[in-house]
Amino acid sequence: MENKIYDVVIIGAGPAGLTSALYAGRSNLSVLVIEKPTVGSLLMAHKIENYPGIQGSPTGKDIYNLMKEQTLKFNVEFVDATFLGFDLLGENKIVKTDKDNFTAKTIIIASGWAKNGAKKLPGEEQYLGKGVSYCATCDGAFTRNMSVSLFGKGKEIAEEALFLTKYSKEIHMFLTEDSDESEDKSLMETLKANEKIKMYYSSKLLEIKGEEFVEEVIAEVAGEKINCKTQFAFLYLGTKSLKELYGEIAPLDESGYLITDEAMHTSIEGIFAAGDVRSKMIRQVTTATSDGTIAALEAIKFVLKKQNLRAQYS
Known part of the structure; x- marks a missing residue:
């Protein structure tokens, strides 16, 4: 995945994200889905009896597996990672995660219900800012x-520590x-040689005071x-709220959800x-797949327009 520019990066692998991945992948776009395979409303559903065309009472996980299997037929890639933020300064967009940073021409946010957000650590919200x-x-x-x-994990905080x-x-x-054996050896050696830096391994943050x-x-x-x-x-632990994650992308309503237009556009192009x-x-599997369809078609249109513009001026 290193240095690859994806046509579409999708944050979330629920019904909205997987539907978007299916449409975009079937349109021969390069697609990456950032997911946490054990998290989400669909995976927690014990039985689903109101999804059209699905007989019996499958679990949410059954439907998730069917959806994901279908996307894989169209070369959609998946990565198990925690989304951390964006870098939107260049022509393409950078999606930051605890595993790596991924470059995209367009992004679809489909990370699910705010209730599934990570729990705050003691003192985190109190001292934010x-x-x-x-x-x-x-x-x-x-x-x-x-x-x-x-x-956080070594690769993410190592680069930040150097800064x-x-x-x-x-x-x-x-x-x-x-340990730091899986990290960039030259970077870690540079950090270890710096007298300002002290490293701790197998660490867990308990409280901020x-x-x-x-x-x-x-x-x-x-x-x-230990007390330090x-x-x-600086936290790279996946504990951000929707406002902290997406506040720069779109206004949020009073309940903390992203406001878009009916074509799923946020306030930032692409x-x-x-x-x-x-x-x-309404929040149902069926409404999520509807949103995913619209978002994917709009993302496909966005990518194709950009390609055609480049072709005209090349």
């Missing part, structure tokens, strides 16, 4: 001469893995609880939303 951040490259300049902590060396006086890297701003994090490292004085905590993540009245 007061030392808790999800993007070191966004907020690094505010950490000048401060002690900071990063939590922070320009500003922070002390950097604590709490890696969730038990402070008064008005972050002052301390409590973590479990290899089974032992810090003024910024980015669409489908399924339960959208602000709408």
Whole structure:
């Protein structure tokens, strides 16, 4: 997947995401679906008896498996990863995950109902914007001469830690893995050689503490609880709310769902939303597949228009 530019990247593998993947894949576009295979409303459904054409009482997982199998016939790719954010500055769009960053011509957000969002850690919401951040490259300049902590998988936080060396006086890297053997060796050696950086393995963030701003994090490292004085905590743990994940893409309604038009367009060209993540009245498998169909057709149209424009001026 490295350096590949996908025509469509889809965030979520519920009925909306899989329907979008089916339509886009069948149209001979390159498609990547970012999924968490054990998470989602469809997978949690014990029985489904109101999906047209499906006899009996299959489980949600049965229908998920049938949908995914169908998409694979059209060369749709899947990656098990946690979505972290976007980089929208270039002509193409970058989708950031805890596994890798993926480049896309267009994006369909189909990550599901807000209720399925990750649970906040103690202190995370309280100190958001007061030392808790999800993007070191966004907020690094505010950490000048401060002690900071990063939590997450090695590859994601390693790159962010390297960026922070320009500003922070002390950097604590709490890696969730038990080693860094699978990471970029030259990058990790560079970080280890930097006297500002200290690495912790097999780490788990337990709590963020402070008064008005972050002052301390409590973590479990290899089974032992430690307290670490810090003024910024950068989290790469998949705990963002829909507002934090998608607030730059589309306005949200009062319940926290993305507002789109009827063609699934968000406020940014080339980015669409489908399924339960959208602000709408009814949330059913059938309405999700309808949204997925519309989003895919709009994404296909977007990609083809761009291709035709390039052909005209090349």
